[in-house]
Amino acid sequence: MKFEDRIPEKYKKTGDITTLQLNITEKCNLRCKHCHVMKNSENLEMSKETMQDCLKFLDNHKMKTVDITGGEPTTHPEIVWFIEECFKRVEEVIIRTNATNIEKNQELMDLLDKEKAKIVVSLPCYTQDNVDSQRGNGVFDKVIANLIRLNEMGYGTDKELDLVYNPLGGFLPPEQSNLQLDYERELKKKNVVFSNLFTITNIPIGYFRDFLVENGEYDDYMKLLEDNYNEDNVQNLMCRYQISVDSLGNLHDCDFHLAEKVTMNDYISIKDLIDVDDLTRKIVWKDYCYGCSAESGSSCGGALDE
Numbered sequence: 001m002k003f004e005d006r007i008p009e010k011y012k013k014t015g016d017i018t019t020l021q022l023n024i025t026e027k028c029n030l031r032c033k034h035c036h037v038m039k040n041s042e043n044l045e046m047s048k049e050t051m052q053d054c055l056k057f058l059d060n061h062k063m064k065t066v067d068i069t070g071g072e073p074t075t076h077p078e079i080v081w082f083i084e085e086c087f088k089r090v091e092e093v094i095i096r097t098n099a100t101n102i103e104k105n106q107e108l109m110d111l112l113d114k115e116k117a118k119i120v121v122s123l124p125c126y127t128q129d130n131v132d133s134q135r136g137n138g139v140f141d142k143v144i145a146n147l148i149r150l151n152e153m154g155y156g157t158d159k160e161l162d163l164v165y166n167p168l169g170g171f172l173p174p175e176q177s178n179l180q181l182d183y184e185r186e187l188k189k190k191n192v193v194f195s196n197l198f199t200i201t202n203i204p205i206g207y208f209r210d211f212l213v214e215n216g217e218y219d220d221y222m223k224l225l226e227d228n229y230n231e232d233n234v235q236n237l238m239c240r241y242q243i244s245v246d247s248l249g250n251l252h253d254c255d256f257h258l259a260e261k262v263t264m265n266d267y268i269s270i271k272d273l274i275d276v277d278d279l280t281r282k283i284v285w286k287d288y289c290y291g292c293s294a295e296s297g298s299s300c301g302g303a304l305d306e
Contacts, residue, residue, distance in 0.1 A: 001226070003293075004285035011234045017279045019242035021067040021300070022046070022054060023258055024079070026247055028071040030098055032135050034124065034166045036206035037071065037259045044247040051082050053249060056274050058089040067242070067300065069096040069255065080107050087115060094118045096300075099146045100139055113153045120198070120300075121147065124166040126186040134168060147192045156193040164198045164302075170212055170221040172228060172295050173199035176303040198302030201225075203256050203291040225290035233297035233304040239283050242300075245270050253283050254292075255300070262286065 004012075026041040058066070066086040073079060074097050086093050095112075099121045103109060112119070123143055125131050131140040147161070155161035163183060167173055180197035187194065202208045204221055212218040239253040249270045252258040265282050267273055297304025 002285075003226075003229075003287045003289045006229060006231070007234055007285065008231065011237075011240065012285075013282050014280050015235075015240045017061075017241055017243060018063060019065040019067055019238075020054065020058065020063050021069060021242050021244045021255060023069050023071065023244065023246050023255065024051070024073050024082070025071040025076045027075055028098075029075070029100055030072070030135050030139065032098075032122075032124075032207070034134065034168075034202050034208045034211075036203050036208060036256055039206035039210070040259060040261065041071070045076060046247045046249070048078055050245075050247075050249040050270065051078060051085075053270050053274065054245060055085055055089065057270055058086070060274055061279065063090050065092040065094060066090050067094040067096070072098055072100075074102050074105055074108055079105075080111050083108075083111060083115070083117065092118060094120060096120045096122070098122050098135075098139075098143070099150075100142045102146050103149060109149070109153075112150070112155075116159050118160045118162070119150060119155055120162045120164060121194075122164045122166070124164070124168065126183045130168060144187075144190050144192060147187075147194070148190075151191075151193055156195055160195045161193075162196045162198055163194050164200055166200055167202055170202075170215075170217045170224070172224065173201055173298070173303070176296065196302070198300075199296070199298070200300075200302065201291045201294060201298035203288050205256060205260055205288055222287070222290070225288075225294045228294040229290055230293055230295060230297060230305075233293045236297065236299070236304045237289075237292050238299040238301075239292075243273070243279070256288065256292075257284060257286070260286070260288075 024046040026044045128140040176199040183197050212221050244252040244254050244258050246258050251264040251267050292298050
């Protein structure tokens with residue numbers, strides 16, 4: 001059955017929009033096997049003009065959170081200026097990073113030391129072998145070194161430092177709170193502490209879809225997602241409370257639609273929303289949306305049932 005046909009009518013539109021998620025660059029220094037973004041990347045970067053349009057939107061609309069992602073957003077030449085401007089307008093700024101080379105941007109590190117941003121680091125496993133097999137040789141050690149640097153700046157204790165787990169194959173994530181205990185135990189051996197672990201289901205698009213197809217697992221994985229559909233998660237799907245903006249300023253319901261270039265209903269560009277009073281919209285649904293609702297649910301903030 002199509003995913004859209006299973007959504008209760010009352011959830012087919014958004015609720016209150018609280019988050020502006022910004023994909024400020026398609027450039028990335030990694031090519032992860034589970035990645036949903038980079039397959040269709042054109043290596044675009046958000047212009048300062050588009051960033052200013054996003055700031056104008058924030059001036060006119062009360063948002064709680066700006067969620068900055070990519071690609072690898074820490075490589076964007078305007079990221080420090082942009083974070084500073086966002087903090088003038090919202091109470092929470094999230095920076096999503098693979099943390100592999102974050103230390104090379106000293107201006108950014110100085111800003112993070114001064115500000116209380118929320119940092120979310122992708123770390124698909126707590127073992128070196130599994131991380132390096134998925135992300136490239138040497139990545140695990142680089143990330144651990146930078147997690148320690150962030151710990152020294154208060155992240156993981158006084159400031160929020162979250163980690164993200166992605167499954168290494170065509171299966172659903174384990175229970176989030178139990179897996180967090182495993183991460184805490186193993187990373188403590190590396191002198192690393194963190195705030196929360198988020199488990200995120202791999203969506204069958206991008207490089208992960210290629211992996212499934214090459215291994216003859218695509219149909220089975222789609223059936224797994226459909227069989228584990230959980231209607232209780234639908235009201236909390238991230239598309240219901242956020243707007244996702246790509247590097248050109250185009251609008252999408254979520255980061256997955258952005259990666260697949262599935263545009264939002266009604267509006268095209270962030271420019272179109274600056275002076276709009278009512279941000280409520282009808283959501284675009286695709287069958288890969290089953291990944292966000294399956295079992296415990298999945299969002300940018302991890303499982304939906306916790």
